[in-house]
Amino acid sequence: MAKTNELGLTKKDYKGAPTTLCQGCGHNSILSQIVAACYEMDMLPEDIVKFSGIGCSSKAPTYMLDRSFGFNSLHGRMPAIATGALLGDATLTGLGMSGDGDSVSIGMGQFKHIIRRNIRLVYIIANNGVYGLTKGQLSATSEVGLTLKKQGTNELEPIDVCLEAMASNATFVARAFSGDPKQVKTLIKAALHHDGTAILDIISPCVTFNNQDDSMHSYTWGREHKEPIHDISFIPARDEIMLEDFEEGTVQDVVMHDGSKVRLKKLDRAYDPTNRMAAVHIIEESNANKQLLTGLIYVDPSRPSLTSILNLPETPLNRVSAEELRPAKDTLTEINAAMF
């Protein structure tokens, strides 16, 4: 008998259609980690809703969580669709898949504005520095000097997803490498428990168009240059707090809005992901040193999400009854009387 989680579901219950992405594509690895995270967190697939834009990244939702609703929308427009749908049912957990073309070029405006709204959505950018589905054009995250077959050499400065997120006052910013599945999974778990828009910039190599050893979005580069800022683990709210002995100053717990915790163990340096200035600094520093910085860069669980700002009821809007939606007749009589 297959192993089940607390809901009695097997991992298969979290899977989708067979992937049509290239074999070895970093996105497949992200998909596996989403499936694993949702399974391990005992999330009901029906409680999740998937969103995407257009591109290789955005095809991915088809290949996971078949039992969840999904909306593969327009190029760069996933955030708007997600915003509307999550206002319709704020009890759903939103999972957005996007890419560097989808979010950093055509959808840059929407990317920044959903962050500003801070609606509860896990927003993954599968970042490979190249347009895959249109067969190998330079993207806005391609590094200077990147040479692609038909495109020549990029001479334009790349845009940093995490810096852009920070500049937009994001409340959750993380970067990961899809070649490090354990960290990807942990960050997804943490993001799923964030009451706001959680930005995950996952460097996810394109094996077909941009996996040259010296490309900054390749497997080789990632393995050689990844620099975790901490050792991260996630503790769900229901788990009892284990009393461990830690050397003072080596562990930091970030408490999420639902009581779950992100536990960060110090590695080479002290780093506090609740410090905005430090976050911006560490991104700039890693870029200057050509490192692939990974981990939870910034988190602020305290800022209200859009649904709480809008004062929405517990009953999802899409289930509010017709009786409650149409004001009573006498109210219109009063309005007419006041219309001069």
Add this chain to the structure above:
Amino acid sequence: MSNKVINDFSIKVGTSNGSGSQTSNLTLLRAIFKMGIPVTGKNMFPSNIQGLPTWYTLRISKDGYTARRDETEIMVAMNSKSFERDLAEVEPGGVFFYDDSIKLPIERNDITVYPMAVKQLIKEAGIPSSLRTLVSNMVYVGVVAEILNIDIEKIKMALDFHFKGKAKPVEINMGVIEASAKWAKENLEKTDTFSLESMDKTEGLIMADGNTAAALGSIYGGVQVVGWYPITPATSLVEKMNAYLPQLRTNKDGKATYAIVQAEDELAAAGITIGGGWSGARAMTSTSGAGISLMGEFVGLAYFAEVPIVIWNIQRMGPSTGLPTRTSQGDLNQAYYLSQGDTKHIILLPGSARECFEFGWKSLDIAEQMQTPVFVLSDLDLGQNQWASEPFEYPDAEMDRGKILWEDDFDKFVEEHGEWGRYKDVDGDGIAYRTGAGNRKEGSSYFTRGTGHDAYANYSEDPDVWMETMNRLTLKHETAKRYIPDSIVDNMSGAKIGIIAYGSVDPAITEARDLLTEAGVKTNYLRLRALPITETVENFIKENDEIYIVEMNHDGQLRDILRTNLPAESTKLFSSTLNNGFSLTAKWIKEDILAQKEK
């Protein structure tokens, strides 16, 4: 005094934009309305915040005509920059009130001229300098009231309404108005022929603009998710929603049963709305033509993925930025065919403020019944100007949520039909059953996409599957004819000439038909209330010998749609169009139809 003119003339007030004259103009309008005299007010303003000339016209018509007229019998000139043209515009025998601090020549002896001592009156009233400009405009209210015989008590009522009963501003403004009226009585001798007399023709009517009506109609239609972006002249629609929603749609726990989001642009506004509609909430947005252009991509997605949303277009002049503060009906073709590929959209065409309310709630029903975007085309004239209207009528039908399945419905559906497919047409009307996002029943979810999909919402590039989808969408468009508000026909006995018009042109048609009858031309009239074209329209065209399609666009867009749909009738269809930024006048329509008939 020869030939007294009572309750049948137009007043035009020339001021400068941003000077606060709107309060004065609305006060005149409301006072006359409260005297029981039919009156309509129109703002003619520049796209500017402050300084440029702006005009307000009041049409007073004992016969109840509400369309714009070109003629101005009475002019109030408060702006030196437009003084000369304002003076030239007064009809012979008319009246010219002016701020006497404007020292420009007045070389007309065929009109009555009344100077107004604006500066002196304001000085005497001891108005603080910060309020002087605003309150200056109350001087003409007082002077005009005295000369034309407007009831001062009604002016007080108008101000009470405007300032929501706040005593201080009412007192300040009323003080100036009364002093001005007194000054006029003592210093001006009435030599003109115009005056107002109380009637009982506005009893039971309300005064409303189409955007407020649309906002309220949508609220009574249960609107929930609104993504929007500011644009003239649509902005006031959502602003009115924001004003009314808290009182009307806060639930017993103090929570909001709606979510209004001002988006970063019209693309996102459409996307948020579609996301809401897709989830099963009632969703709408409101914009104008330029915004619709930006929404085009998303509208195609909603059409093909079959997501119900309502899009209000308060039309202004296009193409491009066009004339943002002028009215037009130029977006009919845009709305009907919006998107790449083959698309035909449902369009509702409200013809009055009252109908803006009605279509406000009906459009939300139709969108969910048909699972598609529904456009409602209003315009600046209808949306922003003040119209005397029958009170808004409470919806006469229960809310219809269309074919949507929640958990229990889903079980029943599967029991009855054996299986469920998102795009499977089980009723033969082209409309499949959708599930609300978040339906927790296993098997009720589906994956929505703008790419080719089969009856079960799976991705498909199969040519037969594609054709099936397009054929079903065509069938659905046919089905829509049974759900949309049908056109209204008004025939005259013996008439063989037909007029087709829609939207805010309606009042001018009503008046033009009277003028045409006087000129010996009887007409039948079909007021189109929606697209697609129904049998009613087809029959009307067949029954008349020649049909004039009157619209406020340049190319005759409805005429083109009718020709495409009814090619056999196309030689009978004539276009009567004028698109210069101003709403049509009955006189122009009459003359244009007569001129075309001559040919």
